Amino acid sequence: MKKDRREFINTCFRFAAGASIVGVAGVLAANSQKGDYVWQLDPAKCTQCGRCASSCVITPSAVKCIHVYDMCGYCDLCGGYFRPNVKDLSTAAENQLCPTGAIKRTYVEDPYFKYEIIDELCIGCGKCVKGCGAFGNGSLQLQINHDICVNCNQCAIAVDCPADAFSRVPIEEAYRFSGFTSNKKNK
Amino acid sequence: MKKILALFSLLILFLSNSVSYAQTQRFPRPEFESGYLQPVTSMPLPRSDMFALVDVLVLIATLSFISWIILKKRSRAGVIGVSIFSILYFGFFREGCVCSVGSVQNVALALFNPGYHIPLSALAFFVIPLLFTLFFGRTFCAGVCPLGAIQDVFLLRPLSLKKWLQKLLGLIPWIYLGLALLYAATGTDFIICRYDPFIGIYRFNATFFMFVIGAIILLISVFIARPYCRFLCPYGAILNLISRVSKSHLSITPASCIQCKLCENSCPVDAINKPVEQKQMEDKRTATKRFIFLSMIIPALMIIGAWTVSNFHENLAMVNPKVRLADEMLHFNAQNMQESLEIEAFRTSGQSLEELYTEAAHIVKQFYFGSWILGAFIALVFGLSLIELTRYRYREDYTPDKGNCVSCARCLKYCPVEKA
Numbered sequence: 001m002k003k004d005r006r007e008f009i010n011t012c013f014r015f016a017a018g019a020s021i022v023g024v025a026g027v028l029a030a031n032s033q034k035g036d037y038v039w040q041l042d043p044a045k046c047t048q049c050g051r052c053a054s055s056c057v058i059t060p061s062a063v064k065c066i067h068v069y070d071m072c073g074y075c076d077l078c079g080g081y082f083r084p085n086v087k088d089l090s091t092a093a094e095n096q097l098c099p100t101g102a103i104k105r106t107y108v109e110d111p112y113f114k115y116e117i118i119d120e121l122c123i124g125c126g127k128c129v130k131g132c133g134a135f136g137n138g139s140l141q142l143q144i145n146h147d148i149c150v151n152c153n154q155c156a157i158a159v160d161c162p163a164d165a166f167s168r169v170p171i172e173e174a175y176r177f178s179g180f181t182s183n184k185k186n187k
Numbered sequence: 188m189k190k191i192l193a194l195f196s197l198l199i200l201f202l203s204n205s206v207s208y209a210q211t212q213r214f215p216r217p218e219f220e221s222g223y224l225q226p227v228t229s230m231p232l233p234r235s236d237m238f239a240l241v242d243v244l245v246l247i248a249t250l251s252f253i254s255w256i257i258l259k260k261r262s263r264a265g266v267i268g269v270s271i272f273s274i275l276y277f278g279f280f281r282e283g284c285v286c287s288v289g290s291v292q293n294v295a296l297a298l299f300n301p302g303y304h305i306p307l308s309a310l311a312f313f314v315i316p317l318l319f320t321l322f323f324g325r326t327f328c329a330g331v332c333p334l335g336a337i338q339d340v341f342l343l344r345p346l347s348l349k350k351w352l353q354k355l356l357g358l359i360p361w362i363y364l365g366l367a368l369l370y371a372a373t374g375t376d377f378i379i380c381r382y383d384p385f386i387g388i389y390r391f392n393a394t395f396f397m398f399v400i401g402a403i404i405l406l407i408s409v410f411i412a413r414p415y416c417r418f419l420c421p422y423g424a425i426l427n428l429i430s431r432v433s434k435s436h437l438s439i440t441p442a443s444c445i446q447c448k449l450c451e452n453s454c455p456v457d458a459i460n461k462p463v464e465q466k467q468m469e470d471k472r473t474a475t476k477r478f479i480f481l482s483m484i485i486p487a488l489m490i491i492g493a494w495t496v497s498n499f500h501e502n503l504a505m506v507n508p509k510v511r512l513a514d515e516m517l518h519f520n521a522q523n524m525q526e527s528l529e530i531e532a533f534r535t536s537g538q539s540l541e542e543l544y545t546e547a548a549h550i551v552k553q554f555y556f557g558s559w560i561l562g563a564f565i566a567l568v569f570g571l572s573l574i575e576l577t578r579y580r581y582r583e584d585y586t587p588d589k590g591n592c593v594s595c596a597r598c599l600k601y602c603p604v605e606k607a
Contacts, residue, residue: 013432018321021429025314028297033304035236047532059392069225073214109221116226137212146233150282150390153289153309154377159508162532168303175230 037168039155043141043178045165048126055160062149063124063142067117068177071139074112079135080128081105081115097127146174239308246315249331254323257437263596269330270339278333283389287312288422289380292371299372320429324436328593334385335416338408345412345455356418361568364421369557375507412455427590437587437594441606444584450601458591463582477577485570492566496558504554513547
């Protein structure tokens, strides 16, 4: 007799627990989205503080500088390539802003030069972004590279960003370039 | 004259754009004559949505399999096999994220923040182990959870802790759960993820702090079984409750218990309840009086607890970056202080100081209400665990404690009873 009563109470609680789990799940599922979120930073808010390079849980950081060629001026004196007060516009290491030498400068035609980013060398420090934003068109921008990013539930860089530039975006809008005119092509 | 005016206004327009470091076309895009082909700005796509579905299916399959292994097949070897699979798949391959332990925070954020739409996979990782536990006990903890599996695999020589110490440490998961829910609901931080000891191992990449706590917990788990599961895991606290009312559960004996005592010391997490003879039971009157006394104290405890924690609500709120920034701005003295990165960034953001203070005040208010609830919650848990200690149940057999048993199946081979 005792056992039956205990089992009955157990069953009642089990139904209550089951109902509340399914209830909460239902309420949340109604406001859910099918796809996953990914993290991305808004280059308009970024202040190039340099924390992207150090805060990411992956080494080297999943944040990389990308070059929006549509916006680039192809300048000889590139604000993002050369350090301030540079005397000689050459590819010498002492003239470059980039601490890892990740920007490749090649001559196109007079007076235009092409600047490409070598992904393997870029650490996402943002020095070139700051220079390009200050003296150029702002065509160099920091973005999270989704090949490298492991999509943590809580992005460590997002918490450290002083400009609150990181947010969750749906997978369909995984990149937030600024000033992009031609069609984006994804690898 | 008109041309000069037009050029001048254009210049002003360009200059006004460069308030922030945003992108402005200072130098026009060149028109190339040499037939130069511009490289495409391409960026690699993130992991496809499909794989999230695969993860959920693997979760369901693994849970079903291990529940069958534990309840029907009764095989410890099977549990070890599933544990190794979980370490490899949910741990190293998926790098331990998203996991069910962390999904509690996603659910909390979704409940209190209508702007956050919880991904279905995160919701599934929260709900599915709960439902399986409702029917089969904590089979999720046994070998599916990558955090539990790695502790289980490391266990060499289980030592028994004193009962009172176990009960005391058993309160910590509830405090952790309360704090995690508070911080997740206010959108401040996911502290379970931040202080996850094992994810650094699964990612092969960790900060020094993470590495140290991971190493310490694994070292402890060699001698004290499953320290994270028993004394820290917030999801385990929920599973503990749900498992108490589960439909079926691991049982030590395949048929009926013969009280041979062979399984008494076989449980590494001390989850086996010994038989209690009728004549050892407490006098009903004293037990009832104690129960009534405790039940009356609990509301008082809750009010004290709530009031105590609410006094610390500002300290709790300081974890929130907006609140910290507002506090910094309040105490900023331009004469003898240097601007931090946060203040610099705030100045270029274009947000007014009043807006910042209003937002921060709103968040602190949320923390005020939240800390009242947190304090009452912790006091309630404490009071209920006191009542649980005084409960004396008449028991004939050796049974696993439905709440604490993680269904690791180590006790099964100790039982000499043959299946009918």
